[in-house]
Amino acid sequence: xxxxxxxxxxxxxxxxxxxxxxxxxxxxxxxxxxxxxxxxxxxxxxxxxxxxxxxxxxxxxxxxxxxxxxxxxxxxxxxxxxxxxxxxxxxxxxxxxxxxxxxxxxxxxxxxxxxxxxxxxxxxxxxxxxxxxxxxxxxxxxxxxxxxxxxxxx
Numbered sequence: 001x002x003x004x005x006x007x008x009x010x011x012x013x014x015x016x017x018x019x020x021x022x023x024x025x026x027x028x029x030x031x032x033x034x035x036x037x038x039x040x041x042x043x044x045x046x047x048x049x050x051x052x053x054x055x056x057x058x059x060x061x062x063x064x065x066x067x068x069x070x071x072x073x074x075x076x077x078x079x080x081x082x083x084x085x086x087x088x089x090x091x092x093x094x095x096x097x098x099x100x101x102x103x104x105x106x107x108x109x110x111x112x113x114x115x116x117x118x119x120x121x122x123x124x125x126x127x128x129x130x131x132x133x134x135x136x137x138x139x140x141x142x143x144x145x146x147x148x149x150x151x152x153x154x
Contacts (some may be wrong), residue, residue, distance in 0.1 A: 001032040002097045003140060006066060008059050008104030009038050009129040010045075016130040023137035030144040036133060039066060040104070048105060056109035063101055063112065071099040073116035075108055076136070078126050080119035089143035091118060102132050 020036055027034040039062040047058035067073060072095040083091070092098060101108060101116065107126075113119045122135050145152035 001030075001092075001095070001144075003027070003032060003034045003092075003100070004067075004071070004098070005034070005036045005100045005102065005133065005136060006039055006063055007036065007102035007129045007133060008040050008044060008062070010040055014130050016133050019134050020137050023141045026141050027137075027144055030148050030150075032140075032144055034137065034140060036137075037066065039063065044104060052106040053109075055104060055106040056112075059104050059106075060109045060112040067099045068097065071097045073099050073101065073118075075101045075113040075116040075119045076103070076122060076132060077108055077113055077119055078121050078124055080113070080121040082121045082124070085139060085142050086146060088120070088139055089146040091120070092140070092143045093147055100136060102129055102136070104129075 024034045024036075039059075041062060044055070044058045044062060047054045074091070101112075122132060122139070127135065142152065144150075
């Protein structure tokens, strides 16, 4: 299983990196390759100085450059449907190649989220990319434990 988390963040190095690395190692024991890719660039930096819609368009443009057509695409949005850990595990269960998308400061463009296979919410709260990455990586690990009948979730 290959899982890539694409995100938009000004800071390339932050405290969340260490926790994400721990979950990357834990996921590897189930044969899952978890990777995080920050797509922040000059175009996004410039667009964020304009209006929200321009920023969202720039996020979409960068996301469209990177994901592969065979990836199962999951957009994260606070307004999307909420799932529990068991539903989340079922979403991942039969997928071999998954891409998650965490938007930048202005979230994701609605057209982009609709073009993804599914949209989920980690919470009705809006999280910084740092927190979203940590929560998502833990939930990916939890889902793999559920899929493989590992007792972590108990």
